[in-house]
Amino acid sequence: xxxxxxxxxxxxxxxxxxxxxxxxxxxxxxxxxxxxxxxxxxxxxxxxxxxxxxxxxxxxxxxxxxxxxxxxxxxxxxxxxxxxxxxxxxxxxxxxxxxxxxxxxxxxxxxxxxxxxxxxxxxxxxxxxxxxxxxxxxxxxxxxxxxxxxxxxxxxxxxxxxxxxxxxxxxxxxxxxxxxxxxxxxxxxxxxxxxxxxxxxxxxxxxxxxxxxxxxxxxxxxxxxxxxxxxxxxxxxxxxxxxxxxxxxxxxxxxxxxxxxxxxxxxxxxxxxxxxxxxxxxxxxxxxxxxxxxxxxxxxxxxxxxxxxxxxxxxxxxxxxxxxxxxxxxxxxxxxxxxxxxxxxxxxxxxxxxxxxxxxxxxxxxxxxxxxxxxxxxxxxxxxxxxxxxxxxx
Amino acid sequence: xxxxxxxxxxxxxxxxxxxxxxxxxxxxxxxxxxxxxxxxxxxxxxxxxxxxxxxxxxxxxxxxxxxxxxxxxxxxxxxxxxxxxxxxxxxxxxxxxxxxxxxxxxxxxxxxxxxxxxxxxxxxxxxxxxxxxxxxxxxxxxxxxxxxxxxxxxxxxxxxxxxxxxxxxxxxxxxxxxxxxxxxxxxxxxxxxxxxxxxxxxxxxxxxxxxxxxxxxxxxxxxxxxxxxxxxxxxxxxxxxxxxxxxxxxxxxxxxxxxxxxxxxxxxxxxxxxxxxxxxxxxxxxxxxxxxxxxxxxxxxxxxxxxxxxxxxxxxxxxxxxxxxxxxxxxxxxxxxxxxxxxxxxxxxxxxxxxxxxxxxxxxxxxxxxxxxxxxxxxxxxxxxxxxxxxxxxxxxxxxxxxxxxxxxxxxxxxxxxxxxxxxxxxxxxxxxxxxxxxxxxxxxxxxxxxxxxxxxxxxxxxxxxxxxxxxxxxxxxxxxxxxxxxx
Numbered sequence: 001x002x003x004x005x006x007x008x009x010x011x012x013x014x015x016x017x018x019x020x021x022x023x024x025x026x027x028x029x030x031x032x033x034x035x036x037x038x039x040x041x042x043x044x045x046x047x048x049x050x051x052x053x054x055x056x057x058x059x060x061x062x063x064x065x066x067x068x069x070x071x072x073x074x075x076x077x078x079x080x081x082x083x084x085x086x087x088x089x090x091x092x093x094x095x096x097x098x099x100x101x102x103x104x105x106x107x108x109x110x111x112x113x114x115x116x117x118x119x120x121x122x123x124x125x126x127x128x129x130x131x132x133x134x135x136x137x138x139x140x141x142x143x144x145x146x147x148x149x150x151x152x153x154x155x156x157x158x159x160x161x162x163x164x165x166x167x168x169x170x171x172x173x174x175x176x177x178x179x180x181x182x183x184x185x186x187x188x189x190x191x192x193x194x195x196x197x198x199x200x201x202x203x204x205x206x207x208x209x210x211x212x213x214x215x216x217x218x219x220x221x222x223x224x225x226x227x228x229x230x231x232x233x234x235x236x237x238x239x240x241x242x243x244x245x246x247x248x249x250x251x252x253x254x255x256x257x258x259x260x261x262x263x264x265x266x267x268x269x270x271x272x273x274x275x276x277x278x279x280x281x282x283x284x285x286x287x288x289x290x291x292x293x294x295x296x297x298x299x300x301x302x303x304x305x306x307x308x309x310x311x312x313x314x315x316x317x318x319x320x321x322x323x324x325x326x327x328x329x330x331x332x333x334x335x336x337x338x339x340x341x342x343x344x345x346x347x348x349x350x351x352x353x354x355x356x357x358x359x360x361x362x363x364x365x366x367x368x369x370x371x372x373x374x375x376x377x378x379x380x381x382x383x384x385x386x387x388x389x390x391x392x393x394x
Numbered sequence: 395x396x397x398x399x400x401x402x403x404x405x406x407x408x409x410x411x412x413x414x415x416x417x418x419x420x421x422x423x424x425x426x427x428x429x430x431x432x433x434x435x436x437x438x439x440x441x442x443x444x445x446x447x448x449x450x451x452x453x454x455x456x457x458x459x460x461x462x463x464x465x466x467x468x469x470x471x472x473x474x475x476x477x478x479x480x481x482x483x484x485x486x487x488x489x490x491x492x493x494x495x496x497x498x499x500x501x502x503x504x505x506x507x508x509x510x511x512x513x514x515x516x517x518x519x520x521x522x523x524x525x526x527x528x529x530x531x532x533x534x535x536x537x538x539x540x541x542x543x544x545x546x547x548x549x550x551x552x553x554x555x556x557x558x559x560x561x562x563x564x565x566x567x568x569x570x571x572x573x574x575x576x577x578x579x580x581x582x583x584x585x586x587x588x589x590x591x592x593x594x595x596x597x598x599x600x601x602x603x604x605x606x607x608x609x610x611x612x613x614x615x616x617x618x619x620x621x622x623x624x625x626x627x628x629x630x631x632x633x634x635x636x637x638x639x640x641x642x643x644x645x646x647x648x649x650x651x652x653x654x655x656x657x658x659x660x661x662x663x664x665x666x667x668x669x670x671x672x673x674x675x676x677x678x679x680x681x682x683x684x685x686x687x688x689x690x691x692x693x694x695x696x697x698x699x700x701x702x703x704x705x706x707x708x709x710x711x712x713x714x715x716x717x718x719x720x721x722x723x724x725x726x727x728x729x730x731x732x733x734x735x736x737x738x739x740x741x742x743x744x745x746x747x748x749x750x751x752x753x754x755x756x757x758x759x760x761x762x763x764x765x766x767x768x769x770x771x772x773x774x775x776x777x778x779x780x781x782x783x784x785x786x787x788x789x790x791x792x793x794x795x796x797x798x799x800x801x802x803x804x805x806x807x808x809x810x811x812x813x814x815x816x817x818x819x820x821x822x823x824x825x826x827x828x829x830x831x832x833x834x835x836x837x838x839x840x841x842x843x844x845x846x847x848x849x850x851x852x853x854x855x856x857x858x859x860x861x862x863x864x865x866x867x868x869x870x871x872x873x874x875x876x877x878x879x880x881x882x
Contacts, residue, residue: 020815023725024700024716031709050716093705094712123705152710 024050028088031065031151034099034136035112038071042104042111044078045069045137046090047151065150067141075115092119095126096151097158098173099136099192105222105229117177124174127155130222130229132191139192142216153216158190161218166239166248168218180227183352184341184359188241191219191232225335225360233329240326243287243319244338246272253291253322255314257300264295265315265377276343278351281363283340285371289319292379299388308377316373323371331365340367395487397507401431404502404509407487408433408494418494423449426456428464429504434514438497443514448499451475465506472501472512480513492570519544525627528792530666538627538649542572545644545651548629549576553636557581560644563594565608569601572646573608581639583872586836590641590654605645605652612643612654613835619802621795622835624653624660631665639873641836655835655871657842659855661796662686667858676857683856685787690800690826692787693734694807694819696780697727702815718774727812729773733781736762738801741785842870 032047046068070081083090100112116122131139142150161168168190179187196214221238222229233241242248251267269290276283293302293311300307330337341359345352355363398404405420412418417437423430430452434444451472461467472481480498484490485508490500497515522544525537538545546560555578562574573594577587590612597611609623610616626632627649632642635653643652653660662682667675699706700715707715722729740759744752764782767773784804788797803826810818833840843851851868853859865879 014813021701022704024704024712024719025722027704027716029713029716031713049713050720091704094709096709121705 022089022091026088027091028086029094030090030092031094031096032099032140032154033095033097033116034101034131034140035075035104036101036131036135036137037103037107040071041073042075042078043069043071043137044075044082045140046079046082047140048086049151067137069137075111092122095122097127097129097154099129099131099139099154100189101131101136102133102191102229105130105189105224108227109224109229110227113173113177113180116173124177125172127158128171128173128176128189129154129158130189130191132193132219132222132232134194139194139216142194142214154192157216157218158192162190162242162247163249166242166251167220167235168238169221169242169245169247179339180224182339182342183345183356184336184343185339186226186335186337186360187224188221188337189224189229191222193217193219223330223333223335223337225333230333230335231329233326236322237325237329240322240324241330241337243270243323244272244274244285244326246270252294253315253318255311255318257310257314261298261300262296263293263300263311263314265291265311265375266294267291267315267319270319274338274340274343276340276347278344278348280368281366282368282370285323285369287319287323287371287373289315289373289375290378291315291375292381293377294381296386297388298386299392300386301389302380302383302385311377312375315375315377319373319375320371323373324369327369331367334360334365336360336364340364397485397487397490397502397509399505399507401429401502401504405431405433408490411487411491423452425452430468430501431504432499432501433494434499435494435497438495438516438518439499439514440497440516444499447475448472448501448512448514452501465503465508465510468501468503469510472510482511483508484511485509495570517541522548527794528626528628528631528665530664530669533666533669534628534630536629538629538632538651540647540649542574542644542646545629545649546574546576549632549636549642549644552629552633553578558636561591563591565594565597565599566602567598567600569603571602573602574644576636576642576644578636578639581637581867581873581875582641583639583874585872586655587641589836590643594643602645604648605643605650606648608643608645609652612652615833615835618829618833619799620658620830620833620840621661621793621799622654622656622833622840624656624793625650625795626653626665627651628665630668634668637878638867639871655838657838657855658830658840659843661791661793663855664792668861672858672860679857682790685790686800689784689787689790690803691807691819691823692784693730693780693804694811694822696777697730697808698811698815698819701726701812706816715774715776718776721771722774724772725812726777727808729777730781730808733767733773733777734784734804737781737785837872838870843868846870 027050028048029050030046031049034045034047036043036045048066048068068082068085070078070085072078072081079090098112098116100109104112117124139154140150142153158168159170162170169188171187171189176187176189179185193216194214195217196212220233220235221241223231223233239248239251243251248267248270251270253265253267255263255265257263267289271288273286274283275286302308336359341352341356341364344355398407401422408420409415409418415435417435418433419436420431420433432444432448432452452468455464455468455471469481469483482493484493484500490509490511493511494500497513498511499514501510501512519539519541522536522539524535536548538548550558557579558576559579560574560576562572565571565573575587575590575594593612594608597608599607599611602608605625609625613622615622624631624635632651632653636642641654643654645652663679667679704712719726724732740755744755744759747755764778768775768778788800791797806825807819807822810822812818814821830841831839831845839846842848843855848868848870850866851870854864854868865877867873867876867878869876
């Protein structure tokens with residue numbers, strides 16, 4: 001009896017096991033996908049990171065990546081077109097970035113999302129970005145002198161420019177889908193393009209030069225309305241949008257006190273609280289900002305509290321301008337990317353279902369915003385006063 | 395068989411039974427009217443002692459040779475003349491052989507069917523040396539030897555308590571080895587002591603050459619790889635266990651003393667833990683616990699992650715692993731097992747070889763394991779790292795049995811991970827925990843104090859606490875006296 005049970009258990013192991021067994025060298029690790037429009041339908045480019053490389057490069061941890069492309073009427077058809085060309089199994093588990101061509105984004109991005117979300121292999125934690133001005137295939141091929149893997153080059157580029165500059169925004173696929181499915185929110189996505197000589201971006205030789213001929217550059221945010229890309233922002237507008245969405249971690253703001261008295265302030269904590277009044281559609285934004293002075297080229301007396309007060313005031317004004325830039329753009333293109341509709345849904349869902357269909361087109365552009373900024377400069381860095389002021393004193 | 399009266403008959407009988415062994419020495423001395431003979435085994439007896447004391451004393455007895463009570467006189471004379479000797483009279487052949495083999499000399503007198511035995515043993519032991527298997531930096535540096543009495547002496551020297559009791563039992567039909575069960579009477583649980591004594595009394599074996607022979611009779615877990623009896627050559631470890639209320643078994647002719655019952659924590663701890671600062675030892679113990687987990691699970695986890703569940707490995711690492719593997723033709727599990735076998739062979743050969751040749755082996759081993767296998771494309775560098783970590787962590791433990799037990803479980807983790815990936819790994823983990831929970835010795839579960847939980851002793855066993863805070867003995871041993879400090 002014991003032997004029988006043992007055999008049955010053993011049989012379970014041997015008959016059911018191994019179905020997803022894959023040695024690492026049998027996998028083609030896809031770290032980036034680019035989707036472009038093509039005359040046949042779609043052109044999909046896959047960046048495969050573990051291509052054959054020399055012994056020395058594997059020791060340094062460098063990988064040579066290859067980009068495979070395939071076309072097809074549907075996304076899946078294009079993928080299987082690539083599968084035929086590669087000797088290994090395509091493995092999407094470590095996907096890091098998905099680039100969608102501007103044309104597809106303007107048309108309908110759902111085509112891409114549907115397939116990616118349905119695939120159980122992918123982790124849904126990869127960045128989604130729009131290829132702006134360039135084909136996504138070209139951007140995928142882009143090499144960087146600093147990063148070994150081009151896909152990381154793209155994702156780190158987006159991360160960095162959204163965290164420290166507030167120009168771009170980090171958007172992973174799961175979050176992108178979440179905002180699309182939520183009531184009363186529209187999505188945004190970062191964009192990326194090539195700067196420099198476009199045909200040199202995939203040239204290994206150009207990496208050896210001290211100044212690469214072409215580099216990838218994170219660009220501003222694209223605003224979506226449902227599944228369609230409606231407009232791009234300018235850098236200031238995207239900063240404003242990021243402030244309202246509480247997505248800024250660090251932000252440099254240049255303010256002008258008087259004429260030619262410029263001060264650069266680094267905001268390391270911005271908190272935005274919004275409060276909506278449903279009856280007359282008024283929204284109050286309370287923004288609390290903490291920062292530090294990082295640069296000034298004039299003779300301000302920073303030891304005087306009044307000067308600091310002045311800087312606070314002008315920073316507040318500057319931020320107000322940024323915020324209104326963002327709001328105006330969104331209202332102009334009639335897309336509620338801030339999720340105020342969602343706030344109404346949470347406050348009064350009966351009212352929300354009444355206005356839901358016309359919210360973006362009729363209600364959102366008419367909202368009155370009252371923005372109150374409270375800036376507080378807490379630090380002056382390593383210097384107590386400006387150097388010029390000190391010179392004048394002595 | 396009763397002794398004969400005629401000494402020539404006795405001599406011939408001994409030679410006959412022993413098959414004319416070359417080391418049997420017999421001699422006959424005429425003292426007046428009486429014939430006195432003596433027999434000893436040259437190989438185990440000291441010639442000096444015999445000629446110095448025995449022969450001189452016997453020849454001095456000439457004047458009594460006509461008396462009827464010559465035998466008694468001889469006994470008294472020998473007793474008075476030989477310093478520090480054990481003397482006995484015997485009257486049969488079975489006893490005679492026992493004493494002969496133990497290094498005693500038998501004195502027989504013609505006309506008496508009794509014989510005098512007196513100790514003329516040659517010391518065949520080495521002296522007390524430093525322990526070779528359980529080396530410590532801090533702490534006593536003496537170790538048990540092959541001498542039974544010295545071993546008991548080393549324990550007695552440390553615990554000068556009249557309640558330290560030893561019960562001696564003779565085991566082995568042919569070897570007649572002395573085995574003694576030691577315990578502190580007013581601490582150890584009498585039930586446990588009785589069970590150990592009963593088990594040893596029941597042993598039916600022809601020979602006992604090491605405490606390892608006895609160990610298999612004391613437990614009934616021959617199908618489990620985990621040791622449940624601690625064996626140590628450190629007298630301080632033995633004494634610490636006695637003070638905890640454990641039972642020890644000292645066996646003749648072996649430096650390894652058995653301690654019962656043993657729990658898993660005992661095998662992970664080292665003797666040195668008791669002598670260093672508690673707060674530092676705690677860190678070491680956590681490391682050792684970690685090492686135990688690594689040595690059992692690391693290869694299995696590596697196989698599960700790289701062949702089934704790649705999504706867990708970070709992106710850059712996965713790509714670099716994939717590139718490293720690109721030139722290796724064998725499956726990952728195969729190369730892991732090959733490398734592990736190679737290591738085990740090297741370890742075994744290193745242990746058996748004399749020390750002078752050991753270094754050359756380790757150089758070859760390091761080259762074969764490390765560089766050549768990678769360059770030849772048989773294994774990938776990361777596999778070498780995994781197997782190296784596994785092997786190094788396994789050497790943290792002093793008890794050879796537990797190291798070899800881990801080896802079995804490592805194999806189970808490797809096999810199940812190869813078949814089913816992380817699911818198999820978890821199944822192996824469940825089997826591992828169930829197995830650990832099911833072991834017990836002398837009613838003490840193996841995973842005490844974790845399961846069953848003894849919160850008070852968790853701190854003491856998993857990490858450690860300073861001596862001045864250790865107020866109680868471990869209660870899970872059912873000690874009679876649980877107070878280390880204060881009144882009984």
